[in-house]
Amino acid sequence: MVLAIVIAVVVVALVFDFTNGFHDAANAIATSVSTQALTPRIALTLAAVMNFVGALLGQEVAHTVSEVLDLEKADAKHALVIILASLAGAIVWNLITWYFGLPSSSSHALIGALVGAALASGSAYAVVHWSTILDKVIVPMVASPIVGFALAFVVMLSIMWIFRRKNPHKVYRGFRLMQTLSAAALALGHGLQDAQKTMGVIFLALVASGHADADAGLPLWVIVCAASAISLGTYSGGWRIMRTLGRRIIHLDPARGFSAEAVGAAVLYTTAFVWHAPISTTHTITSAIMGAGATKRFSAVRWGVAGNIVAAWVLTFPAAGLAAAIMYWILRLIFQV
Template identity: 75%
Template sequence: MELAIVIAVVVVALAFDYTNGFHDAANAIATSVSTRALTPRIALTLAAIMNFIGALLGQQVAHTVSDTIDVPGGSHGLIIVMAGLLGAITWNLITWYFGLPSSSSHALIGGLVGAALAAAMFSDKGISVHWQTILDKVVIPMLASPVFGFAAAFLVMLAIMWIFRRRSPHRVFRGFRLAQTVSAAALALGHGLQDAQKTMGVIFLALVAGGYASDGDDLPLWVILAAAGAISAGTYAGGWRIMRTLGRKIIHLDPARGFAAEAVGAGVLYSTAFIFHAPISTTHTITSAIMGSGATKRFSAVRWGVARTIVTGWVLTFPAAGLAAAIVYWICHFVFQLP
């Protein structure tokens, strides 16, 4: 019975990974498509390939995700993980439907925490939330990364404007369209590095709960390849609703500003993954970088009403995914008569 639940959790985790891919495809390619540096299909193909490669480059973020909560062994712990995943998928689909670029990362962690807290209402045996890890690795980076992304993209774009101030805008933009192929690939690599690892962490958590792995073990190769493949396939499917929001509704980007946003976003993703091992939101990072680079035109060029709606979605993500996961757990608790 437990093996069947483990398999079900893995399938649901890969389904979440797939929704993460198409939900966040816009993160990697919206700027390149909106500036016409790449066609949509070429951009999606490039992003899918780089997502797959990025997912193979590390395990630190995966272990951080698996360390956010402790669950009991056996079917009860697996149901908690399953509820967390379903809560995250629910919020992903809601925000995708409305075209809101919310964070799949925070939806996942919010779902896990919500399911764990709901389970603790009935029995806290073997269930705990590591609040210090969440504060250090999730909340602080969640607040810091958009601020840094905005400021860094603003400064990088100012530097570009000063360096190329005497050049022909037409030639400059043509050069940056070519450069965006590199920056978009780098951003997609960072997206795979960050987001696929989060799914790996959840699958590892399920394997530990089911007795098929121990804390401190390396991730099995099949987990890495499965998560990489799922997010890559989801990315190739594309998230056109969110792409329109990022690429057109916040601000009209030119190739130079698109390059600045992508380059800064990629740098933030790499540094937080390799240095801080923090599962940050690629959505928050690239959205704030787009706002920062766009604000160099003039602050009024950014559609702050759209930005306010996006930020509202960011704030709601953690509690909304947690509530959805708690509801799923409560349903499972009574249906399966969990102890």
């Protein structure tokens, strides 16, 4: 029975990874498509390839995710049910926000779901490492959008000053070409961040079931499977969310699109390699789009749409946690743990 649940966890984790890919596909390419720097299909192909490559570049974020919960008090079967409920809850919230076109965070949905399922199971079975969540999730969750907004604003102001005497049409043509690089860099950061979160959950399940050592590195098959799942999900596309990011927040030009993507990529790399924090690609690029767009004038940003996005950000952690708690109670009855 334990082996069957392990297999179920791996399959559901890869399904979550796939939904993460199509949910967040817009992150890397919405600006490039909306500025007509890339066609949608070329942009999706580029994002899928770079997602796969990015997923192979590190394991730091994966280990952070695997350390969110301590499941040593639970037997293998119960621990796996908690993890399975977490994944199911995160998928439910991903699908809800995808349906309504809200670019919420798959990362925070997963962390919130892990916490929700753990709390539902009670402290006798799972212990939440709140210090890890505060240092590696909450603080970066608040800091990354602020940094993304401010940096994109400054970068775009610098571009406006540097090219102030140049022909705007020639400048925009150059930045359309540059957006191929910035979109690729952002997609690489997305794979580096988000695929590792799935790897971390699978690794947590393997450790809980005795199939892996907590101090060992991630198995190669886990890395390749997670990278493939998020890449395929990205190629499937997230058109609803792409419209929100690319057009409804603000109408972007190539220079502002490049600024947002370049800053978003820089924040993703820094938090992954330096802070080892599983931050939200969605939060980062959305705030960067707002920051770059605000250089036109603050009223150019559709703050009502931005407010709806912020509301989804705030709701994600508790809503995914509640969904995971409900899934835990259902799965506990099914598996009789």
